[in-house]
Amino acid sequence: MSTSDNSPHSPSSTFDSGTPSLTFSSTESSVSVSSAEPGPNFVFSALEYESESKFLHFVIQELEIWHQKNLSSPEPGHTVYQFTHLPISLGELLFTEIDKRFRLRQTWNTNSRTLRVKMPGEGHDCVQRWLTKSCSRWVRSGLIDWNEYDNLDAGVGTDIKLPTSPFAKSCKQPDFFLRPKDDELLPTIAVEVGWSQSAPALREDMELLLRGGGGAVDVVILVNWKIRQQGTVVAGTVEAWRLDQNGQPTMTQSEEIFPIPNPAQTQRLGVTRRELFESILRPGRNPNEILYFDIDLLRSEASYTFRLINLSPA
Secondary structure (H helix, E strand, O other), rough: EEEEEEEOOOOOOOOOOOOEEEEEEOOOOOEEOOOOOEEEEEEEHHHHHHOOOHHHHHHHHHHHHHHHOOOOOOOOOOEEEEEOOOHHHHHHHHHHHHHHHHHOEEEEEOOOOEEEEEEHHHHHHHHHHHHHHHHHHHOOOOOHHHHHOOEEEEEEEOOOEEEOOOOOOEOOOOEEEEEEEOOOOOOOOOEEEEHHHHHHHHHHHHHHHHHHHHOOOOEEEEEEEEEEEEOOOEEEEEEEEEOOOOEEEEEEEEEEEEEOOOOOOOEEEEEHHHHHHHHHOOOOOOOOOEEEEEHHHHHHHHHHHHHOOEEEEE
């Protein structure tokens, strides 16, 4: 399995677990702080700027200041910038210019004319490790062989262009994805990670991937972390979403990560061979056989990660 990361090579940095949230609305500019979540929320208006060039300058300058500040003094939080009411041409230009300068993850939604930019942190990284180690476990247990493993491509922050209306020409940089090495650029399994502050955006990302992918994206996995008790304790859930027979996104599985369910139970998130391998599914393999991502492995990776940034599992 190969792994691609198309994030720009700006200086690397270490961030705490989650992401503050910036939203550019049509009517007002403000800053708010939630006591339940690390980091402030910033709200700006894109329509307050006289020209597209001035707005572009503001965005790049704002991101540069924030980026440099966090390089020298990282804060807890999952930082999300959201720019709304963008003309298509400006949205595409912003996506390109930000991608050149910063190591961020972007979602350009042509339907809502919204560009969302987030800074991934430790809460994202532990999920990536969970997924890649799960694939390795499939090989060790004989569920897949090395040839099948080598024909899976894994990506982090890679540009994914979505072809299907109403999201045609939208562009997404998923937190993680798996796809077979065939002629299809879209992933079969996509993963998005967020903190409770950005939970609505997670659902929007899921819909964008499933519906915008036109059926090529079979499963979207959402991991949602939540800070509790004065910002020191983390709870979390993981969900699997698929399109139903009417083409509508449907949650097909949900598992509690933290706190651990009592009584203890075996928890696994499943995808089928067909969903994972699609066109390169080996003849003779059962397309409906389920391959599992072990939730206990996710707990182990997350517990280690959160200890590094002085957080405790719920």
